[in-house]
Amino acid sequence: MTELAFHNSATRQREIFAPIDPQHVRLYVCGPTVYDLAHLGNARPVVVFDVLARLLRRRFPRVTYVRNITDVDDKINARSQESGEPIAAITARTTADFHADMAALNCLPPDEEPRATGNIDRMITLIERLIANGHAYAADGHVLFAVNSYADYGRLSGRSTEEMLAGARIEVAPYKRDPGDFVLWKPSGDDLPGWDSPWGRGRPGWHIECSAMAWRYLGTDFDIHGGGHDLLFPHHENELAQSVCAFPGSRFARTWMHNGMVLVNGEKMSKSLGNFLTLRDLLANGPWAGEAFRLLLLKTHYRSAIDYTLDRLHEARGELDDFYALLTRGLPEPEEDDPLVAEMAEWALEPVADDLNTPLAVARLRDLRTLENVATVGGSATAVLSRVGRNWQPASGQAAAALRQAAGVLGLLSADPRTWRQGGADDGAAIEAAIAARLAARAARNWAEADRIRAELTAQGIVLEDGPSGTTWRRA
């Protein structure tokens, strides 16, 4: 089995993955701030790191995947003040929506999904440690992290403090000793959520929550930290600084992985730009849209930017149609431990181990599809086999089993194939009757009648496929 290798943002290099504890791999990914529906860009890290988690679970005895819910944030407060809806209602509703949307993308839940508000005490502990260690100071009701107390500040995101100041045009709060200092704790008035603390009633700054939750569930040192590339600075830089300074001698995450942005019309999709499409908008295209979007994401390498278009979504759907067509054929089931099936599946997944090269893995899935089609429908697999460099001669059902197994690690092709192709209206019996009538007409060589029936079904959005083993149908 090929070893795993990932591009580490912290070193800007591809590195062989060696977990701190090979018996227990630990992964942390930044989760959503629950103040509004998730958009397409929010979905990308969830899908990408879902694939990573599936891969890790396949390779290691135990994996703990933590993804937080940020349910205390000034955007949430602002939303509540605008709409009058209580904060708890906004966060509960948005969290439920998020879960539903991610399930529609076939993302598995993380092992732990802590909420920021459930970890305030941990954050306070961290802040106290930072003050005690000389890395933070209280000023004007706030507690700030002192950037110049940490020599490596800026190293993760690859920028010096001078560089950061050079371009910064933000106004600097008067209570900051250094313009780069960031807030760990800030005071809350009576109209805002707040918790008692040594510095008065207040609420946490943005970055401290992830440090607290990673510490609680994964310890001071763990294997992989993931998130969108736009979080690299300042969020991850600050998170790292806080955690390392709170626990001298620790290193926090060994590997940092960042996914590229989802673009629309060549520009980053974001709520502040207003050019976003929510998952709800996307899923309204049909029951196929969730998996089609997942495939669309996995057809591009996770670190590259990806431009979303509806055409590409339809293209991905068409590909899934082809895969599911094969899986509806009622193929023989190979033995559980069939070595050829295992070999083919392993081959297809090989690229995923190389910094999540899902586009190449998807291409290999297509080769397995061709092998199965050749085995069951007929034709020649010479082109595929020469490309693959093997002399596989799979019997009917073997390549399909390998396909399902490999696709499962990508979170694809796990729907019921018949539902995928024929789900929707409850008119299956009528369609089957029409197909039987057409077959009778064909048997009588009454082509006009047979074509009339087919045209009628086509008008209803039903596509017929005549195969060696009979006629099947699907919805267009």
Add this chain to the structure above:
RNA sequence: GGCCCGAUGGCAGAGUGGUGAUGCAGCGGACUGCAAAUCCGCGUACGUCGGUUCAAUUCCGGCUCGGGCCUCCA
């Protein structure tokens, strides 16, 4: 303005110091009563200018263009 990343055929998108994957679209063929599905085959690409090398799309540098971060952001 500072820092970082990218530029592959009509579109999307892997990969490699030496015959340039794959998908969609297009074209031709097999199969089919005709289609659809399936299989086979074909065409057009490595932004630009230099450098290193026997050889560069692949390594190095300049340029152009695009994107990201520097402010909330997946």
